[in-house]
Amino acid sequence: MNFNDWLTYIQQRTETALESLLPAPNLAPDRLHEAMRYAALGGGKRIRALLVHGAGSFTHARPEQLDRAACAVELVHAYSLVHDDLPCMDNDTLRRGKPTVHVEYDEATALLVGDALQTLAFQVLAEFPVSVTASGQIEVIKLLAQAAGSHGMAGGQAIDMASSGQEITREELESMHVRKTGALIRAAVLIGARAGEGVSDERRRTLDHYAKRIGLMYQVVDDILDAQSDTATLGKTAGKDAAQGKPTYVSLLGLTEARRFAEDRLAEAHEILLPMGERAARLHELADFIAHRAS
Amino acid sequence: MNFNDWLTYIQQRTETALESLLPAPNLAPDRLHEAMRYAALGGGKRIRALLVHGAGSFTHARPEQLDRAACAVELVHAYSLVHDDLPCMDNDTLRRGKPTVHVEYDEATALLVGDALQTLAFQVLAEFPVSVTASGQIEVIKLLAQAAGSHGMAGGQAIDMASSGQEITREELESMHVRKTGALIRAAVLIGARAGEGVSDERRRTLDHYAKRIGLMYQVVDDILDAQSDTATLGKTAGKDAAQGKPTYVSLLGLTEARRFAEDRLAEAHEILLPMGERAARLHELADFIAHRAS
Numbered sequence: 027m028n029f030n031d032w033l034t035y036i037q038q039r040t041e042t043a044l045e046s047l048l049p050a051p052n053l054a055p056d057r058l059h060e061a062m063r064y065a066a067l068g069g070g071k072r073i074r075a076l077l078v079h080g081a082g083s084f085t086h087a088r089p090e091q092l093d094r095a096a097c098a099v100e101l102v103h104a105y106s107l108v109h110d111d112l113p114c115m116d117n118d119t120l121r122r123g124k125p126t127v128h129v130e131y132d133e134a135t136a137l138l139v140g141d142a143l144q145t146l147a148f149q150v151l152a153e154f155p156v157s158v159t160a161s162g163q164i165e166v167i168k169l170l171a172q173a174a175g176s177h178g179m180a181g182g183q184a185i186d187m188a189s190s191g192q193e194i195t196r197e198e199l200e201s202m203h204v205r206k207t208g209a210l211i212r213a214a215v216l217i218g219a220r221a222g223e224g225v226s227d228e229r230r231r232t233l234d235h236y237a238k239r240i241g242l243m244y245q246v247v248d249d250i251l252d253a254q255s256d257t258a259t260l261g262k263t264a265g266k267d268a269a270q271g272k273p274t275y276v277s278l279l280g281l282t283e284a285r286r287f288a289e290d291r292l293a294e295a296h297e298i299l300l301p302m303g304e305r306a307a308r309l310h311e312l313a314d315f316i317a318h319r320a321s
Numbered sequence: 322m323n324f325n326d327w328l329t330y331i332q333q334r335t336e337t338a339l340e341s342l343l344p345a346p347n348l349a350p351d352r353l354h355e356a357m358r359y360a361a362l363g364g365g366k367r368i369r370a371l372l373v374h375g376a377g378s379f380t381h382a383r384p385e386q387l388d389r390a391a392c393a394v395e396l397v398h399a400y401s402l403v404h405d406d407l408p409c410m411d412n413d414t415l416r417r418g419k420p421t422v423h424v425e426y427d428e429a430t431a432l433l434v435g436d437a438l439q440t441l442a443f444q445v446l447a448e449f450p451v452s453v454t455a456s457g458q459i460e461v462i463k464l465l466a467q468a469a470g471s472h473g474m475a476g477g478q479a480i481d482m483a484s485s486g487q488e489i490t491r492e493e494l495e496s497m498h499v500r501k502t503g504a505l506i507r508a509a510v511l512i513g514a515r516a517g518e519g520v521s522d523e524r525r526r527t528l529d530h531y532a533k534r535i536g537l538m539y540q541v542v543d544d545i546l547d548a549q550s551d552t553a554t555l556g557k558t559a560g561k562d563a564a565q566g567k568p569t570y571v572s573l574l575g576l577t578e579a580r581r582f583a584e585d586r587l588a589e590a591h592e593i594l595l596p597m598g599e600r601a602a603r604l605h606e607l608a609d610f611i612a613h614r615a616s
Contacts, residue, residue: 049471049472053472054476054480055471055476055479055480055483057479057483058471058475058476058479059471062471105436109432109433109436112432114427114428114429114432115429115432132409133409134409134410134479134482135479135482137404137407137409137410137432138404138471138475138478138479138482140436141400141404141435141436141439141475142470142471142475142476144436144439144440145439145466145469145470145471145475146466146470146471148443148462148466149463149466149467149470151462152459152460152462152463152466153463153466159455160454160455160456160458160459161455163455163459164447164455164458164459165447167443167446167447167462168444168447168448171440171441171443171444171447171448172444174440175437175440175441175444176344176350176353176354176357176433176437176440176441177344177348180353180433180436180437180440181349181350181353181437183433184350184352184353184429184430184433185349185350187429187430187433188350188352201349
C-alpha cells in the first residue's frame with residue numbers, strides 16, 4: 027500500500043473505531059453524548075493514531091489492539107482541544123472547520139465533554155486488551171497518563187497560558203512544547219510499540235528519539251502554519267498566536283529560521299530511523315507528512 | 322480501634338498518601354502544582370477513601386494498595402468539585418471552608434487543575450500495584466473509569482445542569498443522583514473489595530447492593546444539609562439548591578419525608594450487611610456516619 031492509501035486507510039479505521047467506542051447519541055444523557063461525538067468524530071488528520079499504527083508495525087500488535095490504543099490517544103487529544111478552546115483558555119470559535127464545542131453547545135457542556143472524553147480514553151484502555159499481556163496493558167495506561175498529566179500536556183498548557191504576552195527564551199519555548207504537544211506525540215509512538223510484544227530497550231530508545239524530533243517538528247510547523255496560512259485552509263483561526271502575543275518559533279526565530287529548524291528535525295528523524303530498515307518505512311513517511319502538511 | 326479513631330487514622334493515612342502522590346509545589350509548572358495541592362489536600366471527610374478501606378477489609382488487600390486506590394477515587398472526586406464549582410457550572414466561591422480554586426487562582430488554572438487531577442488518578446492506578454494481580458489492577462482502573470465517565474459522574478452532572486429550574490419526577494431525580502454521586506461511591510466500595518484477592522460473586526453483589534443504598538442516602542442527606550445547615554458548618558454555600566431552583570429530595574418530598582427516606586436506606590444498608598458478620602463492622606459504622614454527618 028502506498029503512503030497516501032495507508033493514510034486514508036488508517037484514518038478511516040480510526041474513525042470507525044471511535045464511532046463504535048463513543049456512546050451512542052441517543053443514550054442518556056443525549057446532549058452530552060452528542061457533543062462528545064461532535065468533538066471527537068469527523069475531523070483531524072489523526073496524526074497520533076497514524077503514529078500508533080506506524081510504531082505498532084514493529085511489534086506484531088494486532089490491528090484491533092492498535093485501533094483501540096490509537097483511539098485512546100486521539101480521545102485525549104480531542105479532550106484537550108475542547109478545553110483549550112474554552113473562553114477562559116484560548117477562547118477560540120473554530121476548530122476543524124466547525125464551531126468549537128462551547129459555541130455549538132454551551133460552556134458547561136464543553137467542560138463535561140472534555141472531562142468525559144478523557145475518562146473514556148482510560149476506560150477504552152482498561153476495557154479492551156490493548157497489549158498482548160496485562161502488564162503491557164498497564165504500561166500503555168501509564169504512558170498515556172504520564173503524557174497527559176501535569177508533567178505533560180496539561181502542564182504545557184499551563185505554561186502556555188502563563189507565557190502569553192511574556193518574553194521567553196528559546197529553551198523555555200522548547201520546554202513548553204515538549205510538554206504541550208510533544209508528550210502526547212511521543213506517547214503515541216511508545217504506546218504503538220508497546221501494544222505488541224514489547225521492543226528491546228535499544229529499539230525503544232531509538233523510537234523515543236524519533237518521537238521527540240517529530241514532536242518538536244510538529245509544533246514548529248504548527249507555528250509556521252498559524253503565521254502563514256489562512257483560516258479556511260487550517261480549519262481553525264489563523265494568525266492567533268501573534269494576535270494573542272504568544273511566543274512561537276516564528277516570533278522567536280523568524281520564518282526562514284523556523285523553516286530551517288523544522289527541516290533539520292526532519293533530517294534527524296530520518297537518520298535515527300536508518301538502522302531500523304524497511305520496517306520503519308511508515309514512520310519515515312509520517313515524518314515527511316508532519317513536516318510538509320498544509321494544515 | 323473504635324470507629325472514631327479509625328476514621329481519623331484513615332483520614333490521616335489518605336492525606337499523607339495524597340501528599341506524596343501529588344507533584345511537589347516547587348516542580349514546574351509551580352502554579353498548577355500548587356493549585357492541584359490546594360484542591361486535593363487538607364479537607365473533606367474522605368468518605369470515598371473510608372469506603373475503599375472499609376470494603377478492602379474483606380479481601381486482605383495490603384493497606385498501601387488501599388491507600389493508593391483510595392487516593393485515586395479521592396482525586397477523581399476532587400477534580401469533579403473543582404470543575405463543578407466553575408462559573409459555567411455551579412459558580413460557587415466556597416468549598417471545604419476555603420475559596421474555590423478559580424477564585425483563589427483563576428479559571429484557566431482551575432480547568433487545568435481538574436484535568437490534571439483526573440489524569441493523576443489513573444496514573445496512580447497504573448504506576449503502583451493496587452491489586453494483587455495485574456488483571457485485578459486493570460479491573461480497578463475500569464471500575465474507576467466507568468464510574469467517572471459519561472454514564473456515571475460526568476453524565477450525572479450533565480443531567481443536573483439540564484434539570485435546573487425544571488420539574489422532574491422522583492425517578493428522574495434518582496436516576497440523576499445514581500450517576501452524579503452514586504457511581505463514584507459505589508466504585509469506592511467495589512474498588513476496595515477488588516484491591517485484594519477478589520471476592521465471590523455473591524459477596525460482590527452484596528457489597529454492590531450496600532453501595533447503592535449508601536450512594537442514595539449520601540445524596541438525600543446532602544440535600545437535607547443544604548436546606549437545613551449553615552454555610553459555616555458546611556464549609557460550602559448553604560441553601561444553594563433552592564436559590565438555583567435545583568430539584569432535590571427536599572424540594573420533591575419535603576424535609577420530613579426526605580429524612581425518613583434516608584433512614585429507610587440506612588436500615589436497608591445495615592440489613593444487607595448482616596450475613597457478612599463482624600468483617601462488615603466498618604461498613605456498618607460508615608453507613609451510620611454518612612447518614613448522621615453534620616456537613
